Amino acid sequence: MKTGHRLTGKYLAWTTRRPDATCWWCQYKIQTREHLFKNCPQRKSQQKTLWATVLETTRKLPGPTRSRDRTNIAELLADQRCSQAVLTFLATTDVGRTSGPPAAGEDEDAASEASEWEAREQEERAWARRKEEETLGME
Numbered sequence: 001m002k003t004g005h006r007l008t009g010k011y012l013a014w015t016t017r018r019p020d021a022t023c024w025w026c027q028y029k030i031q032t033r034e035h036l037f038k039n040c041p042q043r044k045s046q047q048k049t050l051w052a053t054v055l056e057t058t059r060k061l062p063g064p065t066r067s068r069d070r071t072n073i074a075e076l077l078a079d080q081r082c083s084q085a086v087l088t089f090l091a092t093t094d095v096g097r098t099s100g101p102p103a104a105g106e107d108e109d110a111a112s113e114a115s116e117w118e119a120r121e122q123e124e125r126a127w128a129r130r131k132e133e134e135t136l137g138m139e
């Protein structure tokens with residue numbers, strides 16, 4: 001799962017650095033991890049799949065059972081039993097939406113979403129560079 005690993009790394013970096021970003025799907029003003037994984041109205045079907053898989057998987061394996069309402073996102077991301085479900089969620093949510101018809105109610109096409117992702121990435125890199133410069137400047 002090389003691709004998945006890279007995707008998660010990117011995603012984690014982004015969520016850590018940008019907890020205040022506007023959600024780029026529903027324009028909710030704070031795109032927290034909670035929002036994306038649990039509340040974003042544009043990602044309802046993916047969230048449903050994610051939490052159903054997580055519940056089913058964690059029930060079968062040793063360790064705490066993870067349900068949507070009792071699991072925060074830090075716990076979800078840290079739990080290796082859930083990583084496949086998380087990767088699938090990120091892939092279907094972000095850049096990897098290559099298979100299957102779009103869920104009902106989704107009218108944006110994959111291309112526009114991908115270019116939006118690109119724009120975010122560029123913004124991210126610029127932001128990281130500035131931050132690095134600031135850090136260096138202070139020492």
Ligand SMILES: [Zn+2]
Pocket residue numbers: 023024025026027028035039040041042
């Ligand atoms: Zn949203």
